[in-house]
Amino acid sequence: EAGVVQSPRYKIIEKKQPVAFWCNPISGHNTLYWYLQNLGQGPELLIRYENEEAVDDSQLPKDRFSAERLKGVDSTLKIQPAELGDSAVYLCASSPVAGPNTGELFFGEGSRLTVL
Amino acid sequence: SQQGEEDPQALSIQEGENATMNCSYKTSINNLQWYRQNSGRGLVHLILIRSNEREKHSGRLRVTLDTSKKSSSLLITASRAADTASYFCAALLKTSYDKVIFGPGTSLSVIP
Numbered sequence: 001e002a003g004v005v006q007s008p009r010y011k012i013i014e015k016k017q018p019v020a021f022w023c024n025p026i027s028g029h030n031t032l033y034w035y036l037q038n039l040g041q042g043p044e045l046l047i048r049y050e051n052e053e054a055v056d057d058s059q060l061p062k063d064r065f066s067a068e069r070l071k072g073v074d075s076t077l078k079i080q081p082a083e084l085g086d087s088a089v090y091l092c093a094s095s096p097v098a099g100p101n102t103g104e105l106f107f108g109e110g111s112r113l114t115v116l
Numbered sequence: 117s118q119q120g121e122e123d124p125q126a127l128s129i130q131e132g133e134n135a136t137m138n139c140s141y142k143t144s145i146n147n148l149q150w151y152r153q154n155s156g157r158g159l160v161h162l163i164l165i166r167s168n169e170r171e172k173h174s175g176r177l178r179v180t181l182d183t184s185k186k187s188s189s190l191l192i193t194a195s196r197a198a199d200t201a202s203y204f205c206a207a208l209l210k211t212s213y214d215k216v217i218f219g220p221g222t223s224l225s226v227i228p
Contacts (some may be wrong), residue, residue, distance in 0.1 A: 004158075007211050018120070035218075040220075040221075040223075041220050041221070042204050042220045043159070043204070043218045044149070045215060045216065045217065048197075048213070055213065056213040056215060058213075070198070082219035091158060091159070093159075098214065099214050100146045100208070100210070100214055101146075102146070102147075102208050102216060103149075103164055103215055104149070104161040104164065105149075105151075105159075105161065105206075105216060107151075107158035107159040107160070108146050108158050109157060109158045110157075110158055110188075110193070
């Protein structure tokens with residue numbers, strides 16, 4: 001069974017440019033998460049989807065970040081315009097169970113963004 | 117902001133020794149999980165302990181949970197060089213959002 005797939009793995013852009021990351025979760029996993037991970041730190045939740053609904057986007061900087069999961073399967077995270085401080089790894093995860101019984105999260109390899 | 121805190125931030129041990137990492141959290145949880153991350157890779161789930169459990173084992177891993185102290189520990193016995201990685205605790209918070217929050221992690225180096 002395929003795991004969580006993310007692309008691109010690496011992206012280098014100039015500041016003020018837009019960038020988009022794509023995630024395809026494990027088949028059948030209704031819950032999808034986007035996390036941001038700075039170097040040497042733990043992942044920080046940006047947004048969580050249940051099917052196509054964003055149920056927790058309280059940590060998403062909505063002035064420049066947007067996300068969508070139109071058909072409740074794959075998801076796109078966009079930054080426009082990118083700033084130097086956005087350089088980080090963007091991790092996508094999925095899980096088959098949501099709510100208070102949420103168990104293991106399955107992570108992709110991440111998309112490493114460098115903003116110059 | 118992160119809910120969890122871990123100590124130590126970094127740990128260096130000899131192969132064969134045991135490694136203990138600690139995690140503390142601030143609010144009530146449904147469960148606590150531990151993940152491992154090799155450099156440049158995604159996180160891999162190791163073990164989950166529910167809020168009504170006190171100890172759990174999986175192979176060379178032992179996890180304890182003390183809800184009165186809001187803390188957990190991960191013990192890796194008989195460490196191997198291949199255990200070198202960063203280890204993160206993640207708490208499933210009892211909130212309306214059922215949020216999974218990660219700690220800052222412990223970087224473990226196992227010297228052959």
